[in-house]
Amino acid sequence: MVARAAYHVNRMPITIATLEDAAVELNRRAAVATPVDARRAHKAAAERETNPLARYVLNSLVDNAELAIVDDRPMCGDTGLPRYYVKVGNAAQVEGGFAAFEHTLRKAVALATQAVKLRSNRVHPLTRRNPGNNVGVFAPNIDYRFHPVGDWIDITAVHKGGLFGSDYRMLFPGDGIGGIKRFVVDTIAAFHRRGLACPPAIVGVGIGGTKDQSFTLSKEACCLRLVGDRHPDPTVAQLEDELLDLCNSTQMGVMGLKSQTAVVDVHCEIAYTHTGGLPVGVSELCTAVRRSTVRLFNDGRIEFREDPLWFDAYMRREGVDFPNDAAGLMPAASPARQEVN
Ligand code: SF4
Structure with a gap:
């Protein structure tokens, strides 16, 4: 008793x-309250921007985020x-x-x-x-x-x-990493060129799984990871870095202006998929990181x-069993995480 x-x-x-x-x-x-990681990313983008008009608008984004907190308004x-x-x-x-x-x-x-x-x-x-x-x-x-x-x-x-900025495609396994890069950059360029996005964005890319999983993962990847966070799988992390550079090479930035920062980060998530396909989902989180x-x-x-x-080690587990190890259950430490927490 x-x-x-x-x-x-x-x-x-x-x-x-x-x-x-x-x-x-x-x-x-x-x-x-725009999260600290996003405000820092927008400030850093403003500081490195060489187009004066784009820098002016980026600085306005930073000011707006701070004023919203002071005024307690959306x-x-x-x-x-x-x-x-x-x-x-x-x-x-x-x-x-x-x-x-x-x-x-x-x-x-x-x-x-x-x-x-x-x-x-x-x-x-x-x-x-x-x-x-x-x-x-x-x-x-x-x-x-x-x-x-x-x-x-x-x-x-x-x-x-952001009503736009998202897309899905079933690639073939032979398209590989090159095909994923092309699809992501085509998507970003298509929406930014037509003004159907509010950059600089955070891009999420869901690779593999089922069709719906790839898109769900892309949305979670852009909404639920800190700017600067990298995937624990080095192959995926390298793809994140390469996609970040490629997306920014479009120079389609804030308010449709030419800018070094079209996106502030790219986050990729993977899921084991059908051997015959390579589904890829792309989502963009606009400058309003909420x-x-x-x-x-x-x-x-x-x-x-x-x-x-x-995203933690348990969520990204492989196989049937997961070691009941509390340390292994948490997300890996990353510079982005240490700065915010
Ligand atoms: S910044 Fe505001 S207006 Fe632009 S897509 Fe985001 S929520 Fe909509």
């Missing part, structure tokens, strides 16, 4: 009241589409279960639309009916992953803007942070 009492004490659920308050605040932070008039990425520790518990959890995340978007003054962007795709609260069928998107240890839930809110993460513990603690810590 004593052991059972201790078991219950250690596994208190995350309360709905705590979750609701945290989720509304999370959406406020995402809309208002950093772009188009506040994007609120969505959530949720990582659940294996020992996490929620009052009312995960149906109550989802209900609360949806309610928080409606509350934040009023409280933070998010633009009500979500409409019925055919009738264009606008409920006015950014909540509707499959809206907000909520994506889940799981973690083998932890009495916590990580919630990352992303308010992704994400914020909170960790809710079973015992009531709440920790807000800027690094989503989404």
